[in-house]
Amino acid sequence: MIEPLLAALEASSAAQWLRGARWGYAAVNAAHIFGLALLIGAILPLDLRLLGFWKSVDRRALTRVLAPVAATGLALAIAAGFCLFAIRAREYAALDVFRIKLLLIVAGAGAAVLLHARAGWLLDRAEAAALRRHALISMVCWLGALICGRLIAFVT
Numbered sequence: 063m064i065e066p067l068l069a070a071l072e073a074s075s076a077a078q079w080l081r082g083a084r085w086g087y088a089a090v091n092a093a094h095i096f097g098l099a100l101l102i103g104a105i106l107p108l109d110l111r112l113l114g115f116w117k118s119v120d121r122r123a124l125t126r127v128l129a130p131v132a133a134t135g136l137a138l139a140i141a142a143g144f145c146l147f148a149i150r151a152r153e154y155a156a157l158d159v160f161r162i163k164l165l166l167i168v169a170g171a172g173a174a175v176l177l178h179a180r181a182g183w184l185l186d187r188a189e190a191a192a193l194r195r196h197a198l199i200s201m202v203c204w205l206g207a208l209i210c211g212r213l214i215a216f217v218t
């Protein structure tokens with residue numbers, strides 16, 4: 063059922079252009095990496111703070127800076143990742159490592175949305191134990207997605 067959709071995506075003019083455009087592909091790939099850098103670079107220190115590191119650093123101030131940076135990085139990674147995906151949609155969609163990566167992204171983003179919905183944008187209403195639990199889940203999801211993303215090149 064999804065096969066014709068993936069084939070249509072591969073046949074789209076944007077995907078055809080990207081397949082042939084060396085510098086276009088390089089630019090989209092660089093945008094993906096830049097998104098990952100923002101996401102991982104922001105989420106990791108925030109999760110470590112939620113786990114209990116750097117207790118002298120104000121949690122609200124850190125969340126105010128790092129949560130929007132991580133969200134921007136994720137949005138960029140998703141937009142550029144979708145373009146990369148369109149180039150060989152059927153091949154990527156069939157890969158276990160790609161499917162696991164998508165599951166981890168959905169789980170990581172879902173956990174973040176739930177936490178902020180329950181505890182507020184600056185996490186004022188959360189208990190320390192809930193924040194520690196969230197930080198562990200978040201690190202597993204995002205580092206797992208990073209590793210799965212890198213592994214794609216080794217299985218194609």
Ligand code: HEM
Binds near residue numbers: 094142154205209212
């Ligand atoms: C829905 C969003 C995303 C999609 C559709 C997507 C898709 C892709 C695709 C198609 C590739 C190229 C694989 C290849 O041929 O080597 C790729 C590379 C990669 N992705 Fe994603 N990605 C997404 C989000 C993410 C996120 C959130 C992370 C990290 C947490 C991530 C980490 C990576 C890494 C590390 C690479 C390898 C980059 C390289 O070696 O050049 N991706 N992604």
